[in-house]
Amino acid sequence: MLPKVSDLVYLQVASSDEYEANREYKSRIAEMDDNNLYIEIPLDEKTGRYKPLHFGDELSVYFVAEGGIKNYFNSYVCGFRDEVVRMVAIKMPAEESITKIQRRNYLRVAAELEMAVKLMDQVRFIALTEDVSGGGLSFRCDGKWHLKPGQEISCWLLLHYRNGSVEHSHFHAEAVRVKALENGKQQVMMKFSKISDTEQQKIIRYCFERQFEIRKH
Structure with missing residues (x-):
C-alpha cells in the first residue's frame, strides 16, 4: 500500500548526531507523481520548529493506514518545489519495500x-x-x-x-x-x-x- 495525497507522514533524518537522529518530525503529502512524494516542510511538534531538509538527506518514514497499521519505508530528499508553499520532494518507495507493522503484530x-x-x-x-x-x-x-x-x-x-x-x-x-x-x-x-x-x-x-x-x- 502506497501513501496518498493528504496523508500525514512521520520521519527521522539520518545523522551522526545522536540527539538529531532521534527527533521525529511530522509532515503531510501535498502532491505526488510516479517518482516522488512532495511533502510540506516537516515540523517538530515538541518544539514547534520547522526542520529544514537538504538535498540527499536520508529519511526513515512511516504513515498510518486504517486499523492503526504503521507503514515504514526509507527514502531521501531529491529536490524542492517553490509554489504557494515550499515543498520537499522525496523519492517514492517501491510498494514491496514498505514494511507494515500492526499494533499487535510486530515485525x-x-x-x-x-x-x-x-x-x-x-x-x-x-x-x-x-x-x-x-x-x-x-x-x-x-x-x-x-x-x-x-x-x-x-x-x-x-x-x-x-x-x-x-x-x-x-x-x-x-x-x-x-x-x-x-x-x-x-x-x-x-x-x-x-x-x-x-x-x-x-x-x-x-x-x-x-x-x-x-x-x-
Whole structure:
C-alpha cells in the first residue's frame, strides 16, 4: 500500500548526531507523481520548529493506514518545489519495500544484541538476544539462572542504528516460555509487560532498519 495525497507522514533524518537522529518530525503529502512524494516542510511538534531538509538527506518514514497499521519505508530528499508553499520532494518507495507493522503484530527480526538482565532478587547478568520485535524478544543465557515462565525481568537492551548512534531501551518483561538447551544454556522467550512508547519506538525503529539491511543481502 502506497501513501496518498493528504496523508500525514512521520520521519527521522539520518545523522551522526545522536540527539538529531532521534527527533521525529511530522509532515503531510501535498502532491505526488510516479517518482516522488512532495511533502510540506516537516515540523517538530515538541518544539514547534520547522526542520529544514537538504538535498540527499536520508529519511526513515512511516504513515498510518486504517486499523492503526504503521507503514515504514526509507527514502531521501531529491529536490524542492517553490509554489504557494515550499515543498520537499522525496523519492517514492517501491510498494514491496514498505514494511507494515500492526499494533499487535510486530515485525520480528533475527538479531544478536547485548542485553543487561536484572531479576527481581537483584541477580544481574548479560545475555544475547536471538530475535527482537516491538512486542517482545527471545534470548539465550546460562542455565544456572533457572528462569521460569511467568517470571518478571527488568532489561536494558543495547541498540545499534545504521547511522552509528547507540541507544539503550529499558523495559520490564514476562518470561512466556523457557527451553533447556543441550549445552547447559536456556532459551527464554518473553513479552514486554511494561515499556514506554518512547522505549518501544526505539526497538521498532531498530527492527525496521535491521529488516532493511537483511533485504539488501
